[in-house]
Amino acid sequence: MFNRQKFIQLILLSSIFSFCVTCKIGNQSISTSLKNLPDRLYIPPRQDFRIAVISDLNSQYGSTEYEPEVKQAIALMSQWQPDLVLCGGDAIAGQKASLTKSQINAMWQGFDRYIAAPLRQQQIPFGFTIGNHDGSGAIKDKTLVFAAERELAKAYWNEHQAELGLDFIDRTNFPFYYSFQQSGIFFLVWDASTHKISKQQLEWVKETLDRDLAQQAKTRIAIGHLPLYPVAAAKNKPGEYLAGAEELRSLLERNQVKVYISGHHHVYYPGKKGDLELLHAGALGQGARQLLGSDLLPYPTVTIIDIEKATSKLTYTTYNAKTWELITLEQLPPSITGEHGTILRQDLSSNNF
Template sequence: MRRLFVLLLLLLCSPALGLRLVLLSDFNGSYGSTTYPAAVGRTVGRIVGEWKPDLVLSAGDLIAAQKASLGAAQLQAMWQGFEQNVRGPLQNAGIPFAFALGNHDASLALDRHEAAAYWKNHVPELHFVDRANFPFWYSFVAQNVFVAVLDATGPKVGAEQRAWLAAQLAAPVAQNARYRLVMGHLALAGISREKNKVGEVIAEATALRAVLERGNVTAYIHGHHAAYYAGRLGKLQILSSGGIGGRDYVGFAGTARSVVTVLDVQEGQIKLTAYDADTGAVIPNSSLPPRIDGLGGPVFRVESLK
């Protein structure tokens, strides 16, 4: 039975044309908010009506928790706001939502309890490989792409998760996929000025990078820094998700902007098209800094993910 399961997943991973993903992260409002900035509604509208992806990815901060004074009722109201404004419209359009939980979603004990309760009742329609620890960490396939999601809600991504990830990446379903993506909230290296400090990046980044590189990962996708950047960190490609609001790059004042990204999966590359979520305009890749020298860097700009 296990052999048959693996063969079925390999078929799902076989190369296919036209797979489109949208990356939308760090779009929560102020603490306790049950509503979202106007750019979120506009972006969800473009996702549903214009881009029409096969899947939406999010590297976290879906709601505005991480405050001890917020009780269970308020957390539930925030998740209901997320349901009404984001997941529900996508679900109605037949677009699954795959996510890594962020520090504002699941870093406190009560936050984690309520996040688990919400997602238990709203499991996305994904081709799961391992969902034993869903919604905190899990893996799935989408056509020719294997995705592993980490619990990087804080700086510690410990030995247990690294061992799980290594096993996932070594499995035939991952190694036979054309692309392997790993997604977590915190970054491996500093990208935005405000978050370029200890505690805002993964603490044992070198150990995690080693697992990612050995597993031949195409890219590590993260949020938290809310500064869109596709780059190379050593041998590993990274994709720093933009956010609604955005932050300045390390060393580049006045560069903050809201960003949502369309990823078109092709045979030789994953093409990236970044959009300013406030103006709707395409952001030229050449307008990004050629190099970012943040904590744990440097990171060098790339044109696409290969």
């Protein structure tokens, strides 16, 4: 049967080499030139709920600008049409003592201009976790090292909280840790901007996962900036992944969390350990890194997750944002062994070894 809508979409996509997307914010116009896109961008078959995962968007310290791949990905949301965009942290480029309040606020304004506002215009809900460069929770001598950055991050997100399009369950500690639901899917966001999940936060996590709204949801998703296990050679050391990972994984597994989405390592790897899927979102901004134990060249990524609600099956479609070609599972190593143990590729089991 002739599908007119699909035919028109293919005609439009077939000519995408360079085009211009303009969005208006107040009295300003923003033009983003999209170059180096393929003549046909693959759009995966849609399931019941679609999430676009982006992470580590920032550039050099203090930058208010974003890489072309970031701007391209935001413009392409109109093609993917996600029900939700999730950011794995590091929306801005802070975590530097010499940055002034005005510089940090300027970075949040830049984030709003290039990322948040275009998503608001498209009416796409936006969830996120705080990264170490957004407002690190690092503590020294019982004092928050980057307390000022956290306050400015909190001020920005509280100002825009009502515009995120999220159905909040608990926002008492927003934007650092909170929970929400979208279309019957439960989301838990914890503050993994440092390698330690505080006792207070851990108690909140346990209580939140034990609530009826969490237990009744067929699909449960957790998101935090630091991963449970290292996947980048440069980050294969304590402090760059979460302390007590096995205990945290066990907690998520016991509460039937389907996947933990993280960033920080700047490398894409869809892994799993035990019953928990581990989506390590690659960096979309500067600084893509090399997979641990692999000779694959680094590349920026965007991942589309399609969820089949009845079975909680997650289907990942991931793009190399330099070329907009697909990254297949077969291109990735079957397992990654780091300082903190081995994780398998998402499609494999221990029986494959």
